[in-house]
Amino acid sequence: MLKLIRMELKKALNYRFFLVVLFFTALLLMGLYRYQFIPEHDMFQKWNAFHGWFYSVEGGSFYLVGYMMPLIVVAAYGDSLFNELKNGYVRMSCIRVSFKKYIRAKFIVNGFIAALVAIIPSSILLLISSILYEHSIPTADPFRTFWNPHGEFMNLYLEHPFIYMLFSILIMGCFSFVYSSLAFSISFYVKHRAIVLIFPFLAYTVFQLFCDYFSMGVIEPLLSLLYYVQSGHSIRIVITEYIIITAISILPILKKTRGETII
Secondary structure, three states, X not given: OHHHHHXXXXXXXXXXXXXXXXXXXXXXXXXXXXXXOOOHHHHOOOOEHHHHHHHHHOHHHOOXXXXXXXXXXXXXXXXXXXXXXXXXXXXXXXXXXXXXXXXXXXXXXXXXXXXXXXHHHHHHHHHHHHHHOEOOOOOOOHHHOOOOOOOOOHHHHHHOHXXXXXXXXXXXXXXXXXXXXXXXXXXXXOOOHHHHHHHHHHHHHHHHHHHHHOOOXXXXXXXXXXXHHOOOOOHXXXXXXXXXXXXXXXXXXXXXXXXXOOO
Protein backbone atom coordinates (compact mmCIF):
# COMPACT_ATOMS: atom_id res chain seq x y z
CA MET A 1 0.00 0.00 0.00
CA LEU A 2 2.74 2.47 0.97
CA LYS A 3 4.66 1.60 -2.17
CA LEU A 4 1.59 2.37 -4.27
CA ILE A 5 1.13 5.69 -2.50
CA ARG A 6 4.76 6.64 -3.15
CA MET A 7 4.37 5.74 -6.83
CA GLU A 8 1.22 7.83 -7.10
CA LEU A 9 2.91 10.78 -5.41
CA LYS A 10 5.74 10.66 -7.93
CA LYS A 11 3.20 10.80 -10.74
CA ALA A 12 1.20 13.56 -9.07
CA LEU A 13 4.09 15.93 -8.33
CA ASN A 14 4.49 16.92 -11.96
CA TYR A 15 4.67 20.18 -13.86
CA ARG A 16 0.88 20.63 -13.81
CA PHE A 17 0.83 20.45 -10.02
CA PHE A 18 3.49 23.16 -9.77
CA LEU A 19 1.70 25.33 -12.35
CA VAL A 20 -1.55 25.17 -10.37
CA VAL A 21 0.28 25.96 -7.11
CA LEU A 22 2.06 28.85 -8.84
CA PHE A 23 -1.23 30.19 -10.21
CA PHE A 24 -2.97 30.01 -6.83
CA THR A 25 0.01 31.62 -5.09
CA ALA A 26 0.00 34.45 -7.63
CA LEU A 27 -3.74 34.95 -7.10
CA LEU A 28 -3.29 35.27 -3.33
CA LEU A 29 -0.25 37.54 -3.63
CA MET A 30 -2.23 39.78 -5.96
CA GLY A 31 -4.65 40.22 -3.06
CA LEU A 32 -1.78 41.06 -0.72
CA TYR A 33 -0.50 43.61 -3.23
CA ARG A 34 -3.92 45.27 -3.26
CA TYR A 35 -3.99 45.27 0.53
CA GLN A 36 -1.24 47.89 0.78
CA PHE A 37 -3.39 50.43 -1.06
CA ILE A 38 -6.11 50.41 1.59
CA PRO A 39 -5.79 53.64 3.62
CA GLU A 40 -4.87 52.99 7.23
CA HIS A 41 -7.63 55.29 8.49
CA ASP A 42 -10.17 52.95 6.82
CA MET A 43 -8.87 50.07 8.91
CA PHE A 44 -8.70 52.03 12.21
CA GLN A 45 -5.19 50.61 12.74
CA LYS A 46 -1.92 49.94 10.96
CA TRP A 47 -1.51 47.30 8.28
CA ASN A 48 -1.35 43.91 9.91
CA ALA A 49 0.06 40.56 8.77
CA PHE A 50 -3.08 38.68 9.83
CA HIS A 51 -5.52 41.12 8.28
CA GLY A 52 -3.41 41.03 5.11
CA TRP A 53 -3.93 37.27 4.90
CA PHE A 54 -7.69 37.49 5.45
CA TYR A 55 -8.06 40.29 2.91
CA SER A 56 -6.00 38.43 0.30
CA VAL A 57 -8.09 35.28 0.62
CA GLU A 58 -11.35 37.20 0.42
CA GLY A 59 -11.78 40.57 -1.33
CA GLY A 60 -8.16 40.95 -2.41
CA SER A 61 -8.48 38.01 -4.79
CA PHE A 62 -11.84 39.37 -6.04
CA TYR A 63 -13.49 36.53 -4.05
CA LEU A 64 -12.21 34.01 -6.59
CA VAL A 65 -10.85 31.84 -3.78
CA GLY A 66 -14.24 31.45 -2.15
CA TYR A 67 -16.10 30.67 -5.36
CA MET A 68 -13.50 28.94 -7.57
CA MET A 69 -11.68 26.85 -4.98
CA PRO A 70 -13.22 23.49 -6.03
CA LEU A 71 -12.14 24.17 -9.60
CA ILE A 72 -8.60 25.16 -8.62
CA VAL A 73 -7.83 22.21 -6.36
CA VAL A 74 -8.88 19.50 -8.84
CA ALA A 75 -6.91 21.07 -11.69
CA ALA A 76 -3.65 19.52 -10.51
CA TYR A 77 -4.59 15.84 -10.28
CA GLY A 78 -8.35 15.47 -10.08
CA ASP A 79 -8.71 13.83 -13.50
CA SER A 80 -5.94 11.28 -12.96
CA LEU A 81 -8.23 8.30 -12.35
CA PHE A 82 -10.38 9.20 -15.35
CA ASN A 83 -7.32 9.36 -17.61
CA GLU A 84 -5.95 6.05 -16.37
CA LEU A 85 -9.30 4.30 -16.74
CA LYS A 86 -9.54 5.61 -20.27
CA ASN A 87 -6.02 4.75 -21.46
CA GLY A 88 -5.96 1.28 -19.91
CA TYR A 89 -3.31 2.01 -17.30
CA VAL A 90 -5.59 0.68 -14.54
CA ARG A 91 -5.86 -2.75 -16.18
CA MET A 92 -2.10 -2.96 -16.60
CA SER A 93 -1.45 -1.88 -13.02
CA CYS A 94 -3.93 -4.35 -11.58
CA ILE A 95 -2.04 -7.29 -13.07
CA ARG A 96 0.42 -6.84 -10.20
CA VAL A 97 -1.80 -5.35 -7.50
CA SER A 98 -5.44 -5.65 -6.49
CA PHE A 99 -7.86 -3.09 -7.84
CA LYS A 100 -9.01 -2.28 -4.31
CA LYS A 101 -5.49 -1.37 -3.14
CA TYR A 102 -4.87 0.64 -6.29
CA ILE A 103 -8.07 2.68 -5.81
CA ARG A 104 -7.39 3.24 -2.12
CA ALA A 105 -3.88 4.54 -2.81
CA LYS A 106 -5.10 6.74 -5.62
CA PHE A 107 -7.95 8.16 -3.52
CA ILE A 108 -5.52 9.11 -0.73
CA VAL A 109 -3.04 10.75 -3.09
CA ASN A 110 -5.79 12.52 -5.04
CA GLY A 111 -7.04 14.18 -1.85
CA PHE A 112 -3.55 14.85 -0.52
CA ILE A 113 -2.48 16.65 -3.70
CA ALA A 114 -5.65 18.76 -3.67
CA ALA A 115 -4.94 19.69 -0.04
CA LEU A 116 -1.39 20.70 -0.94
CA VAL A 117 -2.71 22.94 -3.72
CA ALA A 118 -4.55 24.90 -1.00
CA ILE A 119 -2.04 24.65 1.84
CA ILE A 120 1.19 25.59 0.04
CA PRO A 121 -0.01 28.92 -1.50
CA SER A 122 -1.91 29.99 1.64
CA SER A 123 1.18 29.21 3.76
CA ILE A 124 3.39 31.21 1.39
CA LEU A 125 0.89 34.07 1.67
CA LEU A 126 1.08 33.95 5.48
CA LEU A 127 4.88 33.90 5.39
CA ILE A 128 5.17 36.87 3.04
CA SER A 129 2.47 38.82 4.87
CA SER A 130 4.33 38.18 8.15
CA ILE A 131 7.55 39.51 6.63
CA LEU A 132 5.97 42.64 5.17
CA TYR A 133 3.66 43.67 7.98
CA GLU A 134 3.78 43.84 11.76
CA HIS A 135 2.41 41.14 14.05
CA SER A 136 0.40 43.34 16.38
CA ILE A 137 -1.85 41.43 18.76
CA PRO A 138 -5.46 41.62 17.51
CA THR A 139 -8.07 43.43 19.55
CA ALA A 140 -11.62 42.32 20.33
CA ASP A 141 -12.96 45.87 20.11
CA PRO A 142 -15.39 45.83 17.13
CA PHE A 143 -14.61 49.48 16.42
CA ARG A 144 -10.87 48.81 16.18
CA THR A 145 -10.89 45.76 13.95
CA PHE A 146 -10.72 45.06 10.24
CA TRP A 147 -11.46 41.62 8.79
CA ASN A 148 -11.22 40.05 12.21
CA PRO A 149 -12.58 36.48 12.34
CA HIS A 150 -15.63 35.51 14.33
CA GLY A 151 -16.88 32.29 15.84
CA GLU A 152 -16.06 29.86 18.60
CA PHE A 153 -12.29 30.12 18.15
CA MET A 154 -12.07 33.90 18.21
CA ASN A 155 -10.32 33.81 21.61
CA LEU A 156 -7.63 31.62 20.08
CA TYR A 157 -7.13 34.26 17.39
CA LEU A 158 -6.88 37.03 19.97
CA GLU A 159 -4.35 35.13 22.11
CA HIS A 160 -2.43 33.06 19.54
CA PRO A 161 -3.10 34.51 16.07
CA PHE A 162 -0.46 32.41 14.28
CA ILE A 163 -2.01 29.19 15.58
CA TYR A 164 -5.40 30.42 14.41
CA MET A 165 -3.98 31.19 10.96
CA LEU A 166 -2.55 27.67 10.71
CA PHE A 167 -5.95 26.32 11.76
CA SER A 168 -7.60 28.31 8.94
CA ILE A 169 -5.06 26.96 6.44
CA LEU A 170 -5.77 23.42 7.64
CA ILE A 171 -9.51 23.98 7.10
CA MET A 172 -8.75 25.02 3.50
CA GLY A 173 -6.73 21.83 3.03
CA CYS A 174 -9.58 19.66 4.38
CA PHE A 175 -12.06 21.45 2.11
CA SER A 176 -9.83 20.70 -0.88
CA PHE A 177 -9.47 17.02 0.05
CA VAL A 178 -13.23 16.62 0.41
CA TYR A 179 -14.25 18.29 -2.85
CA SER A 180 -11.50 16.58 -4.85
CA SER A 181 -13.04 13.27 -3.81
CA LEU A 182 -16.14 14.19 -5.83
CA ALA A 183 -14.06 14.38 -9.00
CA PHE A 184 -12.45 11.07 -8.11
CA SER A 185 -15.73 9.19 -7.62
CA ILE A 186 -17.47 10.57 -10.70
CA SER A 187 -14.55 9.41 -12.87
CA PHE A 188 -16.16 5.93 -12.90
CA TYR A 189 -19.34 7.17 -14.55
CA VAL A 190 -18.59 9.89 -17.11
CA LYS A 191 -16.94 9.84 -20.50
CA HIS A 192 -15.63 13.39 -20.68
CA ARG A 193 -12.65 14.76 -18.78
CA ALA A 194 -14.15 18.23 -18.57
CA ILE A 195 -17.10 16.90 -16.56
CA VAL A 196 -14.72 15.31 -14.06
CA LEU A 197 -12.87 18.58 -13.54
CA ILE A 198 -15.93 20.78 -13.31
CA PHE A 199 -18.21 18.50 -11.29
CA PRO A 200 -16.92 19.52 -7.79
CA PHE A 201 -17.39 23.18 -8.73
CA LEU A 202 -20.95 22.50 -9.96
CA ALA A 203 -21.82 20.54 -6.82
CA TYR A 204 -20.38 23.30 -4.66
CA THR A 205 -22.26 26.02 -6.57
CA VAL A 206 -25.61 24.18 -6.52
CA PHE A 207 -25.24 23.52 -2.80
CA GLN A 208 -24.41 27.19 -2.21
CA LEU A 209 -27.41 28.41 -4.25
CA PHE A 210 -29.68 25.94 -2.44
CA CYS A 211 -28.55 27.26 0.95
CA ASP A 212 -28.97 30.86 -0.19
CA TYR A 213 -32.45 30.27 -1.58
CA PHE A 214 -33.74 28.49 1.52
CA SER A 215 -31.84 30.78 3.94
CA MET A 216 -29.76 27.91 5.30
CA GLY A 217 -26.62 29.98 5.79
CA VAL A 218 -25.47 27.89 8.73
CA ILE A 219 -24.55 25.01 6.40
CA GLU A 220 -23.55 26.84 3.22
CA PRO A 221 -20.33 25.41 1.74
CA LEU A 222 -18.64 28.80 1.39
CA LEU A 223 -18.50 29.00 5.18
CA SER A 224 -16.96 25.55 5.39
CA LEU A 225 -14.03 27.03 3.46
CA LEU A 226 -13.91 30.56 4.91
CA TYR A 227 -14.84 29.25 8.34
CA TYR A 228 -13.80 32.38 10.21
CA VAL A 229 -16.22 34.84 8.59
CA GLN A 230 -19.44 33.73 10.32
CA SER A 231 -19.93 33.71 14.08
CA GLY A 232 -22.74 31.13 13.94
CA HIS A 233 -20.84 28.56 11.90
CA SER A 234 -19.70 25.81 14.27
CA ILE A 235 -16.70 23.59 13.62
CA ARG A 236 -19.02 20.65 14.28
CA ILE A 237 -21.12 21.71 11.29
CA VAL A 238 -18.00 21.96 9.12
CA ILE A 239 -16.78 18.50 10.14
CA THR A 240 -20.24 16.96 9.66
CA GLU A 241 -20.50 18.52 6.20
CA TYR A 242 -17.07 17.18 5.24
CA ILE A 243 -17.91 13.69 6.49
CA ILE A 244 -21.20 13.57 4.55
CA ILE A 245 -19.62 14.74 1.27
CA THR A 246 -16.72 12.31 1.65
CA ALA A 247 -19.13 9.46 2.42
CA ILE A 248 -21.13 10.29 -0.72
CA SER A 249 -17.88 10.20 -2.71
CA ILE A 250 -16.73 6.90 -1.21
CA LEU A 251 -19.97 4.99 -1.89
CA PRO A 252 -19.34 4.61 -5.66
CA ILE A 253 -15.76 3.58 -4.91
CA LEU A 254 -16.92 0.86 -2.51
CA LYS A 255 -19.38 -0.38 -5.10
CA LYS A 256 -16.68 -0.62 -7.78
CA THR A 257 -14.10 -2.32 -5.56
CA ARG A 258 -16.44 -4.79 -3.84
CA GLY A 259 -15.99 -7.40 -6.55
CA GLU A 260 -12.54 -6.31 -7.69
CA THR A 261 -14.03 -5.49 -11.10
CA ILE A 262 -12.00 -3.29 -13.41
CA ILE A 263 -14.11 -1.22 -15.75
